[in-house]
Structure formats: structure tokens, C-alpha cells
Amino acid sequence: AQTVTQSQPEMSVQEAETVTLSCTYDTSENNYYLFWYKQPPSRQMILVIRQEAYKQQNATENRFSVNFQKAAKSFSLKISDSQLGDTAMYFCAFLRVSGGSNYKLTFGKGTLLTVNP
Amino acid sequence: ETGVTQSPTHLIKTRGQQVTLRCSSQSGHNTVSWYQQALGQGPQFIFQYYREEENGRGNFPPRFSGLQFPNYSSELNVNALELDDSALYLCASSLGGLTGNTIYFGEGSWLTVV
Numbered sequence: 001a002q003t004v005t006q007s008q009p010e011m012s013v014q015e016a017e018t019v020t021l022s023c024t025y026d027t028s029e030n031n032y033y034l035f036w037y038k039q040p041p042s043r044q045m046i047l048v049i050r051q052e053a054y055k056q057q058n059a060t061e062n063r064f065s066v067n068f069q070k071a072a073k074s075f076s077l078k079i080s081d082s083q084l085g086d087t088a089m090y091f092c093a094f095l096r097v098s099g100g101s102n103y104k105l106t107f108g109k110g111t112l113l114t115v116n117p
Numbered sequence: 118e119t120g121v122t123q124s125p126t127h128l129i130k131t132r133g134q135q136v137t138l139r140c141s142s143q144s145g146h147n148t149v150s151w152y153q154q155a156l157g158q159g160p161q162f163i164f165q166y167y168r169e170e171e172n173g174r175g176n177f178p179p180r181f182s183g184l185q186f187p188n189y190s191s192e193l194n195v196n197a198l199e200l201d202d203s204a205l206y207l208c209a210s211s212l213g214g215l216t217g218n219t220i221y222f223g224e225g226s227w228l229t230v231v
Contacts, residue, residue, distance in 0.1 A: 004159075042224060043205060043224055043225050044119070044222060044223075044224045044225075045160070045207060045209075045222035046222075047220075091159050091160075093159075103148060103150060103165065103209075103211050103220060104150070104162045104165065104173055104175070105150075105152075105160070105162065105209075105220070106162070107159030107160050107161075108159050109157075109158055109159050110157075110158075110159050
């Protein structure tokens with residue numbers, strides 16, 4: 001079974017600054033995907049960024065980037081130029097790649113990020 | 118907008134009652150998953166349906182059951198409600214055979230059991 005650990009229950013950052021959220025995972029699989037989801041107070045789970053395990057290059061989406069260390073099973077999220085709208089719960093999630101349509105996501109417990117003006 | 122809609126958005130039930138939650142998937146998505154998110158926790162996988170058949174289940178008792186219809190909409194049924202069933206229930210739809218970036222979540226149904 002896979003486990004995902006987010007060791008920072010809460011974090012805060014000043015507007016325009018950079019913040020890094022940590023995530024580690026445990027798996028015996030070699031082929032998988034990792035995700036960061038954002039959940040604002042509206043409760044809608046929004047995909048922020050994804051990383052395929054077979055790709056060594058770190059994924060980047062505008063102000064969001066990841067540091068994927070496969071050997072260390074670490075997957076951190078860096079948010080640059082933080083904005084007030086980034087205030088939300090952030091979840092790290094693991095998806096095992098398998099045949100067929102098995103899309104079970106395993107989530108961490110989340111990190112509550114507050115961006116202060 | 119993810120194209121995934123859930124109803125109702127909020128409801129209150131009494132312990133022992135039964136509840137049905139509904140999900141309308143994004144058009145063309147043949148796979149739907151349900152997750153339970155307790156307060157302060159990450160979502161936990163309940164089960165998944167692919168082309169109207171259950172093809173994966175998490176660590177939830179049989180009183181949690183589901184259906185997927187030919188139009189790929191879905192229901193989550195919970196019988197004999199317990200206080201611990203109070204949570205946000207999230208529906209996620211995806212197109213089978215593709216990778217995880219096609220998983221779309223609805224806004225969830227808040228269930229309170231009193």
C-alpha cells in the first residue's frame with residue numbers, strides 16, 4: 001500500500017514571497033504519478049501540478065514548480081510570487097499506474113497555506 | 118468549472134438513516150470515483166465504477182454502496198448512518214485509459230449525521 005506524508009500542517013507566507021510545501025511518499029511501485037491539489041474554502045479540489053515518475057525533469061506550471069526526488073521519495077511544491085488567492089489547503093497525492101481504469105488517488109493529510117498581505 | 122456536479126450540497130441526517138448522494142460526471146467520462154473527506158483530513162478512496170461496474174474499493178464497509186448509470190452519472194448510498202460518517206463526499210470523474218490529469222472533482226456533498 002502507498003502512503004503519503006505531509007509533515008507541515010500549516011504554513012504562512014507573505015504576499016509576493018516564495019514558499020515550499022513538503023511531501024514524502026512510500027511505495028514499491030516504479031511507475032506512478034504525483035500531484036499537488038489545491039482545495040480553497042469552496043472545497044473544490046483543483047489540480048495544481050502533476051509529475052510522471054519516469055520523467056526526471058521537474059514539472060512547472062507558471063508560479064508553481066516541484067522538486068521531485070525519486071530515490072528519496074520526495075515531492076515538494078514551490079510557489080513563487082505568492083498571491084492572496086493561493087490561500088488554501090494543499091494536498092499531495094499519489095496515483096499508481098495500472099492497466100484498465102484504476103484511478104485510486106492516495107492523499108496526504110494536507111498543508112493549510114495562508115498568504116498574508 | 119470541472120463539469121462534475123454533485124447534489125445535494127449539504128444535508129443533515131439522523132443516525133441509523135440512509136442517504137443517497139448523486140454525481141453527474143463530465144461528459145464522456147466513463148469512470149467515477151467517490152472519496153470521503155473528514156474534517157481536517159485528506160480524502161479517502163471509497164470505491165470506483167467503470168462502465169457501470171465496481172472495479173476498485175477502499176477500506177469501507179458494505180453499507181457504503183454505489184451505482185453508475187448508462188449515462189455515467191453515479192450514486193453513493195450509505196445505509197445505517199453513523200456519527201463518523203459525517204464528512205465531505207467528493208465525486209471524481211475521469212476517462213478510462215488515460216492518465217491522472219483527466220481526473221475532475223465536483224464540489225462535494227457535506228453530510229452531517231446527528
